[in-house]
Amino acid sequence: MATAAQSARAKSAKRPTKSRRQQKSSPVDHSAEELLTFYREMLKIRRFEEKAGQMYGMGLIGGFCHLYIGQEAVVVGMQAALEPQDTVITTYRDHGHMLACGMEPRGVMAELTGRIGGYSRGKGGSMHMFSKEKNFYGGHGIVGANVPLGTGIAFSHKYRQDDGVCLTYFGDGAVNQGQVYESFNIAALWQLPVIYVIENNRYGMGTSVERASAGTQLWQRGQAYGIPGEQPDGMDVRAVNAAARSALAHVRGGNGPFILEMQTYRYRGHSMSDPAKYRTKEEVQKIRTEKDPLDTLKTILLERGDASEDDLKAFDREVRDVVNEAAEYAQTSPEPDPSELYTDILIEA
Numbered sequence: 084m085a086t087a088a089q090s091a092r093a094k095s096a097k098r099p100t101k102s103r104r105q106q107k108s109s110p111v112d113h114s115a116e117e118l119l120t121f122y123r124e125m126l127k128i129r130r131f132e133e134k135a136g137q138m139y140g141m142g143l144i145g146g147f148c149h150l151y152i153g154q155e156a157v158v159v160g161m162q163a164a165l166e167p168q169d170t171v172i173t174t175y176r177d178h179g180h181m182l183a184c185g186m187e188p189r190g191v192m193a194e195l196t197g198r199i200g201g202y203s204r205g206k207g208g209s210m211h212m213f214s215k216e217k218n219f220y221g222g223h224g225i226v227g228a229n230v231p232l233g234t235g236i237a238f239s240h241k242y243r244q245d246d247g248v249c250l251t252y253f254g255d256g257a258v259n260q261g262q263v264y265e266s267f268n269i270a271a272l273w274q275l276p277v278i279y280v281i282e283n284n285r286y287g288m289g290t291s292v293e294r295a296s297a298g299t300q301l302w303q304r305g306q307a308y309g310i311p312g313e314q315p316d317g318m319d320v321r322a323v324n325a326a327a328r329s330a331l332a333h334v335r336g337g338n339g340p341f342i343l344e345m346q347t348y349r350y351r352g353h354s355m356s357d358p359a360k361y362r363t364k365e366e367v368q369k370i371r372t373e374k375d376p377l378d379t380l381k382t383i384l385l386e387r388g389d390a391s392e393d394d395l396k397a398f399d400r401e402v403r404d405v406v407n408e409a410a411e412y413a414q415t416s417p418e419p420d421p422s423e424l425y426t427d428i429l430i431e432a
Contacts, residue, residue, distance in 0.1 A: 108313060108329035113321055115389035121163065121320045122380050122390075123398050125155040128179040129377060130399075130406045131188055135178065135195060138410060139355045144195045147224070148209045151179035153350040156376035157282055158183040160323025161250060161343075164331055168245050172220040172233040173252035175210040176282075176349075180252065184217040188409035193416045200416035204423055227253060227260030230279070234266040237277035237340075248276045248334050256287020258301050267340070271308035274339035278330050279305070281344040282317065288353045289361045302344035310340050317345030318374040321383075348374070 113121075132150045139148050151158075154176070162171075162183040173180045181191050186202065194201025194212050202212040210224040220236060223229040233251025240247035257263060258281055270277050281301050285292055292299055302312030311333070315326035323345065330341040348370045352359035359367075384390040 108315070108326040111321065111325040111328065113324070115384075115387070117163070117324075118321075118380065118384055118387075118389055121156075121159055121324070122377070122384060122395070123402070124159045124163075124183060125320065125377055125380070126398060127188070127402050127405065128155045128159070128182050130402050131182060131192070131409070132178060134406045134410050135192070136351070136355065138192075138196070138413075143414065144209070145197065146208045147175065148195065148355045149176040149353065150351045150355070151176050151349070153370070153375075154282060154284060154317070154347045155179060156320035156323050156380075157280070157317045157345045157347050158252075160320040161280060161327045163324055164327035165250070166247070168218075168240075168247035169331075170218040170220060170236050170240070170247060170249045171252070172229050172236060172249065173222065174226065174229055174254065174257065175222070175224050176254070177210065177212070177222045181212060181214070181219060181222075184214065184219045186212075186214050186217050186219060188405055189412040192409040192413035196413040196416075197418065198413055198416035199419045199423075200412060204427075205419040206423060206427070227257035227263050229253065230257070230260070230263045230266045233279075234270050234275060234277055237270065237275040238273065240276050241273070246335060248278060248331055250278050250280055252280045252282060254287060255281060255283040255285070255292045255301060256290070256295070258304060259296060264304075267305050267308045267310060270340040271305070271310050274337065276334045277340045278327075278334055279310075279340060279342045281342065282347055283344055284347050284349045286349070286353070286361065289357065289359075291361070300344075302342050305340070305342045310342055312342035312344060314344045314346060317347030318370075318376050318379065320376055320380060 128151060132152045135144060136150055138144045158179045171180060171184055178191060182188060190200065190202045194203055194207060195209055197205045199205050202214055210222050212222045213220060230251055230253055233249050237249040240249060283292060283301055287295055302314045305312055313326055316322040326343055330343055333341050350367060350371065381395060
């Protein structure tokens, strides 16, 4: 006679796993206010990153600097679906995530220039900024290393029963790291509230995803663990937001982790020191012309009558003023005192 445990396992084995099919989010009828907010937030990230690139070229920003230009729709669409208790962690292409989380442009820019007014008091630079107040936990420089950390944050949500979800962002270059799959396993085993957001911008550093991955359908990488996934158009903020809402409902419903593979594209090199000779100018221009997230949404706003050309020009002026003020603050904020070398290195518990 079969035991109760054996019977339960047999019933479970007969049920189809959610990972065997691609999950599809339902379309969302976004209001004019929502679309205008999306546009303004993406524009802020675009203008901020353009200014950061200029300042890097002038020698005002040192070290590594990875720009988010072209990928703005991903983080804006995702963040717009979050609740106050939710958390975010990402890797080194992180300025856009900081701004979308509500961190102040002046604090982010001051950190880029290594000034005391920065979010890590001038000691973290581009890749290592944090804001507990905004539930932003980095900015991490090691490829894929933030994935187990995000899984741990998700465990804390479950342990505290606060109904929070952790968005854990990483790229196609990190998806083949072993620690990613260890994280998938434990998240599925413990049904942790985490959404793994793979920002597939087609190139991990200088290697195309086709040359680096035997399987290029990255949303399927959770199948072995029963984790469902979806592959939204990461250049369309509306599609991203619809996918985010669907995935959050799945995870918040106690169903465990979810994978979103965002099909996106970066216009600049991997970092400011990368000339990006591994792809043609024609390829980049084609994406800019046909898929740019800002231009796409601008066309929709104008066609629907949700905004006029003058309205959108006014947004641009406002955003440029904010970014210019942030750049001015970053250049006038003092450098850290040498005593800062000995702070924030030990916590007595």
